[in-house]
Amino acid sequence: MAAGYTSFFKYERLPEPLLRFHMRRKYVNPRTGLSRAGPYDAYKHKCDDVRVGLVTGTSISGLAEKFMQHLKNGHGYYKGFCNVFKVNDFIFDNEMKKEINDKDNDVLSNIENAYFELAEKLPDKSSIIIILNDETINRNYVKIKAIRFKYSKKTIRLQLIKRSTLEKALKDSMMLDFTLFNVATAIYAKLGGTPWILDQQLIPAGVFIGIAFTRPKIVAFNNKAKEIFYYGILTVYNKYGRYIDMSVRGIKIELSKNLKIRGTKGLYIPKSHMVEMLKQVIGTYFPPVVIIHKSARFHIDEKEAVKQVLGSRGIDYALIHIESSNPYRGYGEDIYGKTVVRGDLILDTELNNRAILFTTGCTQSDYGIQKRGRPGTPRPLELEVEENTTPYSVEDFAKQVFGLTKLDWNTTDLEVRMPITIKYARRVAALASYLTAYSGITDIRDLM
Structure with a gap:
């Protein structure tokens, strides 16, 4: 490295999170844990x-x-x-x-x-x-x-x-x-079972919230055109790493077609809706910390609602934008076929609020690193911490996102790209119009 060279990025490899199964036995691979120990x-x-x-x-x-x-x-x-x-x-x-x-x-x-x-x-x-x-x-x-x-x-x-x-x-x-x-x-x-949980707590106690949207649909109502979209909310309650409760809700929003929203990038939850949702969450769980993941950037309405509801009550919070559509690609060592390893993390040391996290690639199994068996170049997640009053760093948030990819009970694959906060928020958004009989709230198991 040349003298005076300054690196604006820091690289590290996060270890694959251990899972806990029956009799407190721990394994990285869900199939290994289920075979040798049984469900949690x-x-x-x-x-x-x-x-x-x-x-x-x-x-x-x-x-x-x-x-x-x-x-x-x-x-x-x-x-x-x-x-x-x-x-x-x-x-x-x-x-x-x-x-x-x-x-x-x-x-x-x-x-x-x-x-x-x-x-x-x-x-x-x-x-x-x-x-x-x-x-x-x-x-x-x-x-x-x-x-x-x-x-x-x-x-x-x-x-x-x-x-x-x-x-x-x-x-x-x-x-x-x-x-x-x-x-x-x-x-x-x-049937109500818990196949596995994370061995290490994500945070000592608190709530993770995932927010995602459907694409708006244009409908005619009283000779006026409106755009209707649904957003999905996934709430993951983590109490000292011993208890995981996951619920979802879907909510309908109507907007004037004059706003001309395209896709989901510009969508946000209006302040009044965001305030109501946050009050319901803290009224149910009484969390000391709330970490919100969103598939698009946070709007000023959402930020003001968070400050009004959480900030005024002394509840620490963080707003994390998780971008899955980004231009970044990574290549690893020759020994692994020039493929990155799941868990590879690149931190932006200049901004200190941004990271690139690879959740696909070669996998860290119970027997060491395994070469990737599927074609294609792994696509990372881009994490941007938009607001943060918690004691956690962007590295901590990356570890949490990484851990949340392991709580998807709909697959035993190690190579899971999205955290459940975003994956199932998207699914409930798609199903939101059918959830009226449940007041818009149901269990994550209905979405698997």
């Missing part, structure tokens, strides 16, 4: 009988049933639902299976009718797996997920699987093990 709260569900329904297309009925048998009895590294999750029984039979024509023009009605029929037979907190062709799921994902909110007698959650995923899994042993772990973990979570 196995003691709560050891007497449970887990009943599952199946809705599938007639053309793939045989393949779907074969997958269900593997889900129950096991395959390869996945040793079967009861062995892995330590429940009393896993029950699936022909009475819990409905075949539909998924190429029918009225396919949504077919799915809904099949769901309602199975839901009547299943006990509370059961799941229905829906396996259909890719086009049907891609085109109707949100509407299919929303069917769950039309049935209020019991909590019967949905798990969607595409035909292409099913066929690939049944042709590849490693892919099948991976898919079985993913689906089984989601089912366990949806």
Whole structure:
């Protein structure tokens, strides 16, 4: 390095967060932890009988049933639902299976009718797996997920699987093990279980809030054009690292079309709505610290609301803009195929409020760093701390975001890009118009 050279950036590698499983055993990889220890709260569900329904297309009925048998009895590294999750029984039979024509023009009605029929037979907190062709799921994902909110007698959650995923899994042993772990973990979570928690606390006590938006839709009302959009809120309550509670809410906003908002970059929560939301959150959790993640920059209305509600009550807060669409790319060492490692962090030492965090790339497993097996160049997250009254630094916030990528119980993959705060805020925003029966508030397990 030349004399007098000044670096404006600092590099470090964050270690992959450890997860805690049954009997307080710790592992980096969710599949390793579930296989060797079992889910974190196995003691709560050891007497449970887990009943599952199946809705599938007639053309793939045989393949779907074969997958269900593997889900129950096991395959390869996945040793079967009861062995892995330590429940009393896993029950699936022909009475819990409905075949539909998924190429029918009225396919949504077919799915809904099949769901309602199975839901009547299943006990509370059961799941229905829906396996259909890719086009049907891609085109109707949100509407299919929303069917769950039309049935209020019991909590019967949905798990969607595409035909292409099913066929690939049944042709590849490693892919099948991976898919079985993913689906089984989601089912366990949806019955109310906690597959794993972070071993180290994110903060001693406090709340993380994620905010994301849908794209505005133009509608006509009383001969006037309005733009309607929904925003999603995910609240993660962390108490001394021992208790995680996650709830979501979706809210509708109407704006004059004259504002000409395009996409989601310029969207924000009006001050009155933001004040109301924050009062609800602190009224429920009484947190000493509130950290807010947003997929767009914070607006002055949002900042004023935060100061009014949190600042006036002496509650420390931080506003973190998490930008996933950025021009940055990273390349690593030759030994890892010139691919960065998940956890690589670049800090802006000049501004002290900005960082580049890689949450995809080569992974730090329980057996050391593993080369990346998928194509493409990892895309990082750009973190910008817009306001901060907490004692935490931008490095601390990066560690928190990194940890929150590990609390997604809908996958056992190590390479998860987005923290759950943003990922599920986006999902609830998409589902917000269907949440009226729940006063706009539901559990994160409904979104998996």
